[in-house]
Amino acid sequence: MATVTREPSLEAPQNHLGFARRSYFSRMAGLALGFVMTSAVFIQNAAPAWMWIGPALHCFVGPHVAWWLARRAANPREAERRNLLADHFLGGVWIVLMQFNLLPSVLAVSLLSMDTMAGGGVRLVVRGLAFQLVGVLLGVAFWGLHVQPDAVRWTVLACLPLLVCQPILISHIARKAIHRLKQQSRALEHQSQHDGLSGLYNRSHWEQLVRAEFARFRRQGEPAVLVMADLDHFKRINDLHGHAAGDQAICRFASALQRVLRETDVCGRYGGEEFGVLLPMTSAAAAQEVLDRLRRDLHDQQLLDGTLVTASFGVAELTADVPNVEAWLRLADQMLYRAKHRGRDCVVVLGEEGATQPDALVSASARPSYSTPALITDPLRVSQLLIGLDISEAPFALFDPSDRLAVANPAFISLYAVQNDTVSFADIIRNSYRHQVGPRIETDDIDAWLRAADGKRRSQPQRNFLVDIVDGRWFHLFETSYSDGWLMVLLFETSPPTASIQPAAATVLG
Known part of the structure; x- marks a missing residue:
């Protein structure tokens, strides 16, 4: 079978070119002003014509070459950082050609470092200064060490445009970047809080x-x-x-x-x-x-x-x-x-007729006595939920709306081996699963079983199904949900179902 190979695109993704694009315009402006400063020093030192070629190419051709390299690169941001290091290196060479004229040399170091700080932080500045030092050393090796630190007045005047305009340009670019970051931050915050389809809060x-x-x-x-x-x-x-x-x-x-x-x-x-x-x-x-x-x-x-x-x-x-x-x-x-x-x-x-139990009140003294291992709710509410149920022998438990155990009788505590520190339905199931008592749970993922059981309970406020107990007994389990929680009653023990019914019972158990 033939394999089709897609040629790599020469254009970098547009959303990755922002840094390189901003550097392109600032580099053109900064290097053009830098050439004015360098030319003044060359004129002051009566530099030969060949010495002008390198700075001219760097200042007027270099920005376009750097932009071209960034656009072709797989990672334009890293390519632009390499371009900044190249600027540092060439700046070191031009410092040697300017014979270490003090003001232009200091401006070359400080303004290039300012660009690099904006583009990559302290680590990139340190690398840039190292590249600039290498440029100085190579320049000295090629042309010798000539030091003329003094600057005449018109050389100082030629430095002023770069001294004034470059920081303003960099500040403008930084301000736009900060504004863009704020917009992106607001967009990300909105995205993290809202549902993408409906536009409502997630x-x-x-x-x-x-x-x-x-x-x-x-x-x-x-x-x-x-x-x-x-x-x-x-x-x-x-x-x-x-x-x-x-x-x-x-x-x-x-x-x-x-x-x-x-x-x-x-x-x-x-x-x-x-x-x-x-x-x-x-x-x-x-x-x-x-x-x-x-x-x-x-x-x-x-x-x-x-x-x-x-x-x-x-x-x-x-x-x-x-x-x-x-x-x-x-x-x-x-x-x-x-x-x-x-x-x-x-x-x-909640509370309207039909939404909760009818207002049937019984006194607390009329309630049977039940063991409450974890949490005791209002006795009057418990009485309302249990009225009419003959559960003196049947295992039962009552849970509040957050699934915390409120009431359980001794039969339920024994069947599920409920511990004194048990708080919730999940605690009961995990404990019985760990000690192999209570319902038979044919799964290794107890959390998935609990989620399935909760989903069935929520979708069916009243349900009745068979439960296979670990000790071999079978019960009819009845669950009903109220506004104040839900009730679980194992109504009576029964014989094992036929083979055709057993899979359905296992499905109910999750």
Whole structure:
């Protein structure tokens, strides 16, 4: 098979030529003024004609040769640094030809060093001075050592244009470079904080703003609402209309958020077709009104031409009993999944009828006594979640919105070998996996198993599946999520499923 070889381009990439291009114009101006200074010294010393050839070529042909070399180089920046070192070397030679005339020689050293400092810093300056010394030594070796440090008045006058103009030119170039760096810095900062497709804040920066709002609530107690939103049937949009249509729907939904919400509201793309909205200084009731208006806007101004794309919203107002930001996010996320299970295209607010458990109150004395190895939540809330469940023998555990263990009975503690210092569901699973107790986990990546389990729990607020225990027993496990957390109950022991059912059970376990 023949191999096609692409010839390398003689032109360097344009975005790498900025340094060389700036040096090209400054070198032309600086060397032209330098030739005026050198000519004055040559006239003062009655230099022969041949001595003018080298400086003339360097000052008027050298800048174009340097630019040509930089454009051909694979790395134009490194090529330009080599050009600067060549300037230093030739400058050393011209110092010898000027017989070490003091003012021109000092200007040649200082101004060349200024150029090199701007182009490569202290290390390049040191290298440049070394090259300049080599030029001086070679010049002395070829033409001998002749020292005439005094300068006549018109030689001094010939130095003034270079003395005045070159620093101004270098400062102007440096100022433009600093301005360009500031623009690039602002662009990079914007890129690091915003989602490239929707233009909204990305997840990490949006969560930072949510944390700042949570801290402000802790200090001042001012209301705030968190909203999780999700485009309905988004996979169907991609499958039927293509990913370009899906991207269009995301962009138009982001525009709808910015069109309907206030400037003080903070919108972010949480991931995929899911979005987060932070509404500071807002109550849940006011947030629901705004989101209902947004829902109507999506019907009036469709996200896809000829296709109605709706969205579901979960709303959680921040209250004093929300322990941390993770819990607040999880509450809003749970309300979003309530909205999905209600049929989509709706708003579900934490605390409204149907969003949480009915207000069934029992006294703390009516609760059964349970062991609480890590964290004890409000007994009244625990009672609301456990009412009606006959779990005196069945293993069960209750977790708060951030997956921290709140309550577990002795049967659950024994089955999962829960330790006294256990805090979260992940701790329980890791410990049982390490000691080979509890559910059988057929994977070496326990973190992936935990992520899969969390994803299933979030997508299915209520689910019932078979669990294979390490000791050979099988249980029907029931999970249900509430606004205040989620409950796990192993309802009853059962016989092993048939071979056709076992793979499905293993799939549920991740």
